[in-house]
Amino acid sequence: MSDAVPVQRREVEPREWVAAAEAARAEGFTFFDWLTAVDQADATDVPGLDVVCHLLDPSTPTALRRLMIRTRVPDGAVLDSITGVFRGAAWHERETHEMFGLAFDGFDDGTGRGLRPLLLPDGFEGTPLRKSFVLAARASKQWPGAKEPGESEHSKPTGRRRVSAPGVPDPEWGPR
Numbered sequence: 001m002s003d004a005v006p007v008q009r010r011e012v013e014p015r016e017w018v019a020a021a022e023a024a025r026a027e028g029f030t031f032f033d034w035l036t037a038v039d040q041a042d043a044t045d046v047p048g049l050d051v052v053c054h055l056l057d058p059s060t061p062t063a064l065r066r067l068m069i070r071t072r073v074p075d076g077a078v079l080d081s082i083t084g085v086f087r088g089a090a091w092h093e094r095e096t097h098e099m100f101g102l103a104f105d106g107f108d109d110g111t112g113r114g115l116r117p118l119l120l121p122d123g124f125e126g127t128p129l130r131k132s133f134v135l136a137a138r139a140s141k142q143w144p145g146a147k148e149p150g151e152s153e154h155s156k157p158t159g160r161r162r163v164s165a166p167g168v169p170d171p172e173w174g175p176r
Contacts, residue, residue: 007066014071014079021053021069021082029055029067032086035093037100039131040072048074049102053082053089073102081107094118101127135167 012020033054041047050072057065073079081104082089090109096102097115107115117124126133164170 005064005066007068010067010069012069012071014073014077017051017069017071018080018082018085020071021055021085024055024067024069025085028057028059029065031056031058032088035082035089035096037073037096037102037129039100039129041075041131043072046072046074048072048077049100051079051096051102055086078103078105080105083108091118099127099129101130134169 010020010024033056035051035053038050038052040050050070053069055067055069057067071079079102081093083093083104084106087110090107093104093107094109094115095118097104097107098118098120104115120128
């Protein structure tokens with residue numbers, strides 16, 4: 001028998017995002033745990049970002065209830081902020097904005113400074129958790145050790161083609 005607490009899941013449309021958070025809070029899911037996005041750029045139905053919010057109901061610690069709310073936000077769209085419902089969502093929305101490029105309409109963290117950089121250095125360009133982001137550091141640095149069988153000094157070379165490290169753009173894309 002598993003000790004895992006089952007998770008309720010709700011799929012909502014982007015226009016219902018805030019209302020779903022408000023309804024969850026009214027149902028007792030008052031503990032905001034986390035919010036993030038998953039890049040679904042290669043989805044065949046609606047490419048974009050899946051935004052996921054995880055909430056807990058702390059009123060009955062012996063029978064903890066968990067809820068995940070998910071919505072698909074099309075590329076380039078803006079999602080309403082839930083900082084008016086859960087103040088703790090501010091940090092997570094800033095991180096999601098910075099890492100995935102998703103804007104949150106009505107964002108308010110109490111400072112009046114809006115969505116702004118959180119983790120990345122000043123002047124950083126791009127959204128590093130999007131699938132389209134090129135990992136330039138991997139392209140410019142030598143990969144340590146042997147990547148493929150036969151590249152070691154102790155074995156014969158094989159006829160296999162060399163494979164680039166994950167995140168390295170194809171050479172056909174042009175110079176880096």
